Amino acid sequence: xxxxxxxxxxxxxxxxxxxxxxxxxxxxxxxxxxxxxxxxxxxxxxxxxxxxxxxxxxxxxxxxxxxxxxxxxxxxxxxxxxxxxxxxxxxxxxxxxxxxxxxxxxxxxxxxxxxxxxxxxxxxxxxxxxxxxxxxxxxxxxxxxxxxxxxxxxxxxxxxxxxxxxxxxxxxxxxxxxxxxxxxxxxxxxxxxxxxxxxxxxxxxxxxxxxxxxxxxxxxxxxxxxxxxxxxxxxxxxxxxxxxxxxxxxxxxxxxxxxxxxxxxxxxxxxx
Amino acid sequence: xxxxxxxxxxxxxxxxxxxxxxxxxxxxxxxxxxxxxxxxxxxxxxxxxxxxxxxxxxxxxxxxxxxxxxxxxxxxxxxxxxxxxxxxxxxxxxxxxxxxxxxxxxxxxxxxxxxxxxxxxxxxxxxxxxxxxxxxxxxxxxxxxxxxxxxxxxxxxxxxxxxxxxxxxxxxxxxxxxxxxxxxxxxxxxxxxxxxxxxxxxxxxxxxxxxxxxxxxxxxxxxxxxxxxxxxxxxxxxxxxxxxxxxxxxxxxxxxxxxxxxxxxxxxxxxxxxxxxxxxxxxxxxxxxxxxxxxxxxxxxxxxxxxxxxxxxxxxxxxxxxx
Numbered sequence: 001x002x003x004x005x006x007x008x009x010x011x012x013x014x015x016x017x018x019x020x021x022x023x024x025x026x027x028x029x030x031x032x033x034x035x036x037x038x039x040x041x042x043x044x045x046x047x048x049x050x051x052x053x054x055x056x057x058x059x060x061x062x063x064x065x066x067x068x069x070x071x072x073x074x075x076x077x078x079x080x081x082x083x084x085x086x087x088x089x090x091x092x093x094x095x096x097x098x099x100x101x102x103x104x105x106x107x108x109x110x111x112x113x114x115x116x117x118x119x120x121x122x123x124x125x126x127x128x129x130x131x132x133x134x135x136x137x138x139x140x141x142x143x144x145x146x147x148x149x150x151x152x153x154x155x156x157x158x159x160x161x162x163x164x165x166x167x168x169x170x171x172x173x174x175x176x177x178x179x180x181x182x183x184x185x186x187x188x189x190x191x192x193x194x195x196x197x198x199x200x201x202x203x204x205x206x207x208x209x210x211x212x213x214x215x216x217x218x219x220x221x222x223x224x225x226x227x228x229x230x231x232x233x234x235x236x237x238x239x240x241x242x243x244x245x246x247x248x249x250x251x252x253x254x255x256x257x258x259x260x261x262x263x264x265x266x267x268x269x270x271x272x
Numbered sequence: 273x274x275x276x277x278x279x280x281x282x283x284x285x286x287x288x289x290x291x292x293x294x295x296x297x298x299x300x301x302x303x304x305x306x307x308x309x310x311x312x313x314x315x316x317x318x319x320x321x322x323x324x325x326x327x328x329x330x331x332x333x334x335x336x337x338x339x340x341x342x343x344x345x346x347x348x349x350x351x352x353x354x355x356x357x358x359x360x361x362x363x364x365x366x367x368x369x370x371x372x373x374x375x376x377x378x379x380x381x382x383x384x385x386x387x388x389x390x391x392x393x394x395x396x397x398x399x400x401x402x403x404x405x406x407x408x409x410x411x412x413x414x415x416x417x418x419x420x421x422x423x424x425x426x427x428x429x430x431x432x433x434x435x436x437x438x439x440x441x442x443x444x445x446x447x448x449x450x451x452x453x454x455x456x457x458x459x460x461x462x463x464x465x466x467x468x469x470x471x472x473x474x475x476x477x478x479x480x481x482x483x484x485x486x487x488x489x490x491x492x493x494x495x496x497x498x499x500x501x502x503x504x505x506x507x508x509x510x511x512x513x514x515x516x517x518x519x520x521x522x523x524x525x526x527x528x529x530x531x532x533x534x535x536x537x538x539x540x541x542x543x544x545x546x547x548x549x550x551x552x553x554x555x556x557x558x559x560x561x562x563x564x565x566x567x568x569x570x571x572x573x574x575x576x577x578x579x580x581x582x583x584x585x586x587x588x589x590x591x592x593x594x595x
Contacts, residue, residue, distance in 0.1 A: 031376070037368060041363050042363065106355055109353070111376075114424075115424075116348075
């Protein structure tokens with residue numbers, strides 16, 4: 001359900017230049033390595049995904065927790081899956097900004113003149129962002145464990161929940177790949193990302209149960225892919241139905257790939 | 273034998289602007305084709321079409337017999353490209369840049385490192401190889417960019433204004449590298465705004481202006497085509513100056529001019545007058561320390577061909593120092 005959806009097969013290589021072992025997947029991994037090296041040179045690139053889970057948790061648990069749930073500790077338990085997904089969603093936007101910067105610097109010209117799969121730079125960037133997702137989840141879980149959060153379903157289920165979240169984020173990031181390749185400036189990419197993420201994450205079951213909402217908003221919230229993802233993760237971490245929300249989540253993820261991978265590839269070919 | 277680079281009728285428009293308007297290009301194996309022209313003449317667009325980065329609206333181009341539109345993968349396997357703006361990854365070290373490209377081309381990790389070591393040495397970047405490329409001077413960055421385009425030992429190399437913005441010493445290093453590659457059999461297409469650069473490196477030159485080829489030939493042919501050669505004479509003894517002036521005027525029918533060093537010159541249509549001038553001066557016992565027919569500079573040529581001067585490029589500004 002993640003990016004294993006086949007980058008186009010490597011084009012036939014001229015007989016003069018055999019390149020053993022160079023597959024589209026290996027090329028993508030090489031370019032993912034490039035992005036990870038950049039993060040190592042510039043660790044502050046992980047600041048957003050490290051601080052955001054902490055800020056969101058503190059904000060919602062201690063500011064609203066008492067009012068919403070009567071007791072911040074009960075609310076923390078309800079909230080963790082929501083914050084996990086929310087920070088993942090916001091972390092996906094970064095890829096658009098990064099790609100936009102890359103293209104304006106000309107590095108992509110070099111990639112495009114090499115005999116490699118066209119999709120490799122994009123798939124590589126999507127792979128590399130796993131580092132950001134893992135960072136945000138690790139920071140969040142460490143912080144809430146310190147505050148007293150405990151999963152009821154065991155560690156393997158919690159790990160699976162994290163994997164589902166990361167997988168969905170990798171599919172969603174293709175939306176931002178497309179936006180990043182279509183919009184002219186990196187600043188605009190960021191603006192569009194925030195505009196899209198606020199209604200999707202807040203209009204979900206991240207912070208409150210859908211039952212408390214007015215009817216029209218419930219209709220949106222119950223059909224919001226972010227809600228399905230949060231419900232899946234909540235089920236895996238705290239118990240409750242998993243199969244149905246997981247099926248919806250997988251469906252949404254597949255839809256995102258089917259629509260946005262071709263759009264992103266087309267935008268990439270057109271760009272420059 | 274078929275040319276290594278062969279393009280016919282390349283046409284490409286950006287909106288209303290015709291960047292390429294029916295361009296023909298050809299370069300035999302192992303030669304250097306210089307594409308000369310001011311900013312906006314279409315040089316970069318032509319390179320991007322040949323390097324499969326842009327599709328032409330009309331016309332076709334082949335690299336080693338492979339069509340750039342129908343067989344882009346085959347073409348990409350044969351070419352190296354050094355863009356106008358060094359396209360190295362600034363956040364990676366010099367070595368990481370080269371290893372990354374080796375890995376993308378299918379080298380194993382040890383092979384990619386070995387090739388990187390080789391290229392860093394070849395471009396005098398061994399000491400800087402471990403530093404991130406953003407700390408490099410302009411000249412070092414350009415050398416790294418050139419090295420990056422050579423990882424796959426391309427048979428055809430596109431250099432888009434490879435020395436723009438370099439100080440003279442870095443520029444000479446790039447020139448030497450290009451000559452070395454050509455000696456090894458690489459075919460090079462080089463765009464430049466520097467007439468001197470085309471003169472130094474190119475076997476054949478095409479002159480671009482507003483998306484068209486306005487002239488083509490060797491450097492000498494282009495200079496001949498625009499006529500206006502200059503015959504210059506400097507007598508060993510300044511006292512002979514009046515005799516020199518008289519002879520030059522008799523032969524050319526034009527009143528000569530004389531510069532501060534005592535060199536007199538007249539415009540002539542061919543070198544054949546050289547013999548006549550020498551004969552007459554010898555007959556009158558005038559010893560000559562300089563006698564030459566000087567071809568016009570490529571700047572003169574460009575002006576004569578297009579009716580306007582090249583962009584008044586300032587002399588290259590040195591970008592930082594060479595480490």
